[in-house]
Amino acid sequence: MAYLSIINHLENDSSIIMKKNIIQSSLTIGKYLPFALLLSLTSCKDSFLDVPPQGQQPSEQFWKNEGDATKAVNAMYANLRSWNNTAFAPMAVESIASDDTEKGSSPSDATFFNKFDTFTASASEGQIGDFWKGQYQSINYANQVIDNIPAISMDENLKTRYIAEAKFIRAYCYFRLVRAFGDVPLRLSLAQDAAAYNLPRSPKAEVWAAIEKDLKDAASILPQTYGATDIGRATKGAALALNAKVAMYQKKWSEVVALTKQVMGMGYSLFPNYEQMFRIPNENCSESIFEIQCKLILGNAAASNSQYSQVQGVRGSQGGGWGFHVPTQDLVNEFEEGDPRKDATIIFRGEITPQGDVIPATGDNPMYNQKSYVPFSLFISGYNEGADQNIRVIRYAEVLLMNAEANNELGNTADALASLEMVRARARQGNNAILPKVTTTDQALLRKAIYHERRVELAMEFDRFFDVIRQGRGAEVFGKKGFKTGVSEVWPIPQNEIDLSAGVLKQNTGY
Structure with a gap:
């Protein structure tokens, strides 16, 4: 098969x-x-x-x-x-x-992505x-x-x-x-x-x-x-954190709390600088729970095979990337006024990055993914751009947000607020004029605040779509894009696999 x-x-x-x-x-x-x-x-x-x-x-x-x-x-x-x-x-x-991402690149390139967007x-x-x-x-x-x-x-x-x-x-x-x-x-x-x-x-x-x-x-x-x-x-922490995420998808809130509390006692900590956490020198840092390891090997381009950053990189000019998987204006609008994570998550056309790269003021895309960004000075001709960049899979910030969500669902408001505040405090980076502390004790309002925090903290990290689905908000959030309740919660089983199985595999409803 x-x-x-x-x-x-x-x-x-x-x-x-x-x-x-x-x-x-x-x-x-x-x-x-x-x-x-x-x-x-x-x-x-x-x-x-x-x-x-x-x-x-x-x-x-x-x-x-x-x-x-x-x-x-x-x-x-x-x-x-x-x-x-x-x-x-x-x-x-x-x-x-x-609603966080769209195809990017040039309008005529890889148009199959539009089928997923709609x-x-x-x-x-x-x-x-x-x-x-x-x-x-x-x-x-x-x-x-x-x-x-x-x-x-x-x-x-x-x-x-x-x-x-x-x-x-x-x-x-x-x-x-x-x-x-x-x-x-x-x-x-x-x-x-x-x-x-x-x-x-x-x-x-x-x-x-x-x-x-x-x-x-x-x-x-x-x-x-x-x-x-x-x-x-x-590691042990990676297994516990992923198990907490699995429990969260099944709404096993007591298990989420128990598992995240174990991880919270294992010595992980939020990296002080949100933007720098995603740069190559800070791979496998104090916040990292599991990363996919990548590397550019001089002398062997074939072995420098990661294209994660390349396909999302700034398109054209020095950028060298393909310009796919770019942020949406909807995501930009989600960030609160002054939240440093906006500029740490999104490369805007015409800006100068913290590493000194000048992003062209014109081009096909107004924005790019900054979390996958690799400074242009590290690109080497003949190799995949950004092949050095590790792929962050599970971070400690997500563990804290899972703990906050589960505690809120169980009515443990104080614990939920405490975990949520840890994430916001790091994002604040000492500027108390921004990102005010969430204080509501209303469960529905706190749930909304936690959903917001997951969106901005984990933006562009491949969780937003499934977060909305597991929260039961698919039609509410994605309905204008063509989401159909009872169908779009899952993707179709590949037809080729059904054919190879001689019909043993059955298709999902609605496809």
Whole structure:
């Protein structure tokens, strides 16, 4: 089945300090196991990889030792930054339909994005198929680790940790799938033949339960922190924070409070400067709970494969980016007067960035995403612009906002206000003339304030669309764009997957 691709990417690691895993190679399950493993250098907060090139390895000789286990786990992480996981497909499926973002670029470029903006994307739209494929490919990597590593004779503590890391990644991918499609095929082990991959869709309640089990298992094993060579791997805090988000989507408010309180006691803190938090020197900072690690490798453009920042970068002139996934005026209007996060989130045409880049005063787009921005001085001809930029997945600020939302829903007003104020105080950056403290004790008004804070704090971070859906406000917020209640809460199952399944997979209602 295409949705459980047998094409894989494997990477290796070493003990050299302050390296980042950015290598890419492929494994075809069957006769050969090729590896293209490349050297990388990075900053003092970067992570876990540095190896020379190696050749092909027959798959029957793989899964034999600790080195094989390490290669497979690093490959699983590497796939998270792939095109289908971080570029056009997730922008289409997870963000463009919201009121925060629109297509961008030139009017005639990649017009398929407009179908997502107007809720007219069909089951045959390629970005839907690519998103599905990207998630199941990562799930397949995780399942290989979970199924094969137990039989390897290796350090037992490392073995259990690797399996826990794989469960976190699998849970993360199923989380993305279930909120995008609802019921999805639940594959929790490798099939022994192609026919066994042809699974029907499991009810979303079962998928949520499987995600929760993986995250609970992972949190019981994963460490709170790593040494310098392993920064960027999934931690206990990452598993707890993602589990809190999973509980929030299901309105399990008591669980959200319990899980976020655990994370709040683990030493994370809000980075003092909101704009600087998203810059390369501050990757994996005190606020970071989980980031996808990316790197530009001099001498190997193919391995510098992250295009997350490139496709969103300032279009034209020195910018070098493609100009997609840009902010809307509606998002601009949401920010309160004087909120520094507006200028830290949005690059406006004609401005000079804090890093000194002059943004052209004319062009196709009046605004760009500043959170994915990489200074033009770091661009190197022949490489993807911004390939160094890590992708922030879970931040401590979101944990605080989840805690605030859950406490408000439970009637714990004081606790909700306290967590909300922590986020606003950081945004205020000492200027008490802006962003006044929220003091309302009315549950509905406080809920509205928390929804607002999530929108401005997490803007352009691929949550707004699904936040509105889980809040039951789809028609209210997106109705003018073409949202249809009972249909548009999820996207269609890719038609190609239905065809390949010979009808085992059934389509979502209304598509």
